[in-house]
Amino acid sequence: MAADLDPPAKARKKLAPPMSWRTRLSIFVAGYLTDATCRGDGTINRRLLSYLDPAVPASPTPRNGVASRDIDVDPAIPLRARFFHPVGGPAGPAVPVVVFFHGGGFAYLSAYSLAYDAACLRIARYCGAAVLSVEYRRSPEHRFPAAYDDGFSALRFLDDPKKHPALTGDGVPPLDVSRCFLAGDSAGANIAHHVARRYAISSQSFANVRISGLIAIQPFFGGQERTPSELRLEGAPIVSIARCDWMWRAFLPHGADRTHEAAHAASPAALAGIDSPAFPPAVVVVGGYDPLQDWQRRYCDTLRSKGKEVRVLEYPEAIHAFYVFPEFAESKDLMLRIKDFVGGTK
Numbered sequence: 001m002a003a004d005l006d007p008p009a010k011a012r013k014k015l016a017p018p019m020s021w022r023t024r025l026s027i028f029v030a031g032y033l034t035d036a037t038c039r040g041d042g043t044i045n046r047r048l049l050s051y052l053d054p055a056v057p058a059s060p061t062p063r064n065g066v067a068s069r070d071i072d073v074d075p076a077i078p079l080r081a082r083f084f085h086p087v088g089g090p091a092g093p094a095v096p097v098v099v100f101f102h103g104g105g106f107a108y109l110s111a112y113s114l115a116y117d118a119a120c121l122r123i124a125r126y127c128g129a130a131v132l133s134v135e136y137r138r139s140p141e142h143r144f145p146a147a148y149d150d151g152f153s154a155l156r157f158l159d160d161p162k163k164h165p166a167l168t169g170d171g172v173p174p175l176d177v178s179r180c181f182l183a184g185d186s187a188g189a190n191i192a193h194h195v196a197r198r199y200a201i202s203s204q205s206f207a208n209v210r211i212s213g214l215i216a217i218q219p220f221f222g223g224q225e226r227t228p229s230e231l232r233l234e235g236a237p238i239v240s241i242a243r244c245d246w247m248w249r250a251f252l253p254h255g256a257d258r259t260h261e262a263a264h265a266a267s268p269a270a271l272a273g274i275d276s277p278a279f280p281p282a283v284v285v286v287g288g289y290d291p292l293q294d295w296q297r298r299y300c301d302t303l304r305s306k307g308k309e310v311r312v313l314e315y316p317e318a319i320h321a322f323y324v325f326p327e328f329a330e331s332k333d334l335m336l337r338i339k340d341f342v343g344g345t346k
Contacts, residue, residue, distance in 0.1 A: 015236040016289055017317040023325050027237045030321075034108055034243055042140055042250060044107060055112035060170070062087045066124045068117070071166045073134070073157045079150050082111045083166075084124040084131040088173035096179035096212070096342055098123060099154055099195075100133045103186030103321060105220065105247035106147055111135040115324040122326075123183070126335040127342045130167070130175055132158070136191065140250035144262045147187075147251075151195035155180070159209040178210040181342055182280070185321060187247070189219035193299075194262065196280060197273035213341055214282040217334070218290055218320055219299060222248060222263045227294035238320040239291045265295075266302045274306045281309035283341050285334060287318030313337055 019027075029052075037049040058068040067087055073079040086095065100123070102109050102116040109116060111133040120131045136150035157163050158177050167175060182192040182199075196214050199206070222244060234241055252260050261269035273279060282303060286296045303310045315322065315330045323331045 015233055016319055019325075020327060023327060026325065027319075030238060034105070037108075038246065042246075044140065049108070053109060053113055055110065056114050056117050058082055062171075063121060064125050066121050067171060068121065069170075070112075073150075074153050077137070077150065077153070079137075079153055080111075080135045081154060082117065082120065082133045082135070084120050084133065085167075085172045086124060086128055086130075087171040092173045094174040094176035096127070096129045096181065097158060097175050097177055098127065098129050098131045098181045098183050098215075098342065099151070099158070099192075100131050101136060101147075101151060101182075101184030101188030101191040101195075102133065103184065103188045103220070104138070105243065106139045106187045106190075106251040107247055108138070110138075118326075119324050122335055123338060126339045128339075129181075129342055130173070139247075144251055144253055144256075144260075147191050148194045148198065148262075151182075151191050152198050155195065155199060155206070155209055155211075159206045161208065177208050179212050179342075180209050181213045181215060182211060183215035183217070183338075184219075185217035185285075185323065187220045187251075189216035190221060190262070192216060193219060193265070197270075200273040200276035200279040203276070203278035211278070211280045213280045215285075215338060215341065216282060216296075216299075217285040217323060218287055218292065219284065219296055220244075220247075220292060221265050221295040221299050222258045222292075223295065224258050229294040230291045233289060233291040236289050236291055236319060241291075244292075265299045271302070271306070274303065274308065279306075279308060281311070283311045283313060283337070285313045285315070285323075287320060287322055288314070288316035289318060290320040292320065311341070 033052050037045045058070050060067055066084055068082055068084045071083050073081050100120055102111055120133045124131045134154045137146040182196050184192040199211050248258055259267055261267050284300050286293050300310050300312055318330050322328050323334050
């Protein structure tokens with residue numbers, strides 16, 4: 001009986017594409033960050049996490065034509081962000097702005113993590129755009145809706161010209177906030193979606209910002225049941241059922257389950273704002289080795305059911321968070337697709 005329930009390894013479906021030992025080591029470290037710093041009482045050892053995931057400094061000196069600086073978005077929260085921009089003169093053409101939210105299950109990593117510093121630099125370089133990478137508040141210390149509030153505050157910050165001096169000078173090109181994009185991966189893509197909903201509901205209150213598009217890279221959604229992809233790909237890199245369960249418990253309000261609007265994109269409360277003309281067209285990225293792919297496809301179906309334009313980018317050989325590993329050919333391809341979307345959306 002045991003042999004029937006646990007077939008030989010060679011008979012099982014592989015759970016990841018071939019990858020270098022360096023990438024495997026990076027994935028191991030990412031899992032270790034999560035598991036080693038999560039306490040039994042549901043809190044996170046932030047001191048240990050800051051040692052294992054040290055913040056990398058901003059780079060006022062351009063790297064590959066892109067400079068970065070850290071800015072205050074709302075000192076009262078406090079809310080900060082890392083601002084990336086192609087190096088240019090103030091008389092140059094205005095560039096679009098990508099408001100970016102990092103992944104990490106709402107609880108881990110930051111705008112200052114090495115992987116996200118590098119990813120945002122690449123987005124700015126490929127797209128010729130400015131990138132505002134938001135250092136939103138993380139769970140479990142700050143549950144729903146703190147991360148969404150912080151994302152919306154970042155849009156308000158961009159909408160107020162009096163605050164733009166923090167985003168000017170030192171080779172920063174003019175910003176065209178009427179071409180603003182919301183982007184993120186995993187939990188960050190979830191945040192980008194919900195910020196887009198909030199914007200769509202109150203778009204008339206913005207004087208300058210206009211959201212032109214939503215870039216959801218392998219968004220983190222869920223529900224009460226286990227989907228076929230979650231069961232089939234248990235053991236795949238980065239994502240596991242146990243980790244996802246913990247992250248939802250840490251983020252959702254006490255007593256809430258995954259029918260809550262934050263997790264379940266098709267729940268009644270989660271649909272508010274999607275049918276507004278101000279809700280932008282979306283690009284949704286799906287990976288073939290991502291256990292969350294069934295939820296991501298359901299998310300696309302939800303948007304389409306409301307008449308929204310959705311462009312799905314399928315990468316059959318991609319693991320969750322593949323795009324932060326430049327060695328994958330799919331990573332460069334995605335950057336080129338993002339460039340096309342940002343450059344072609346008016």
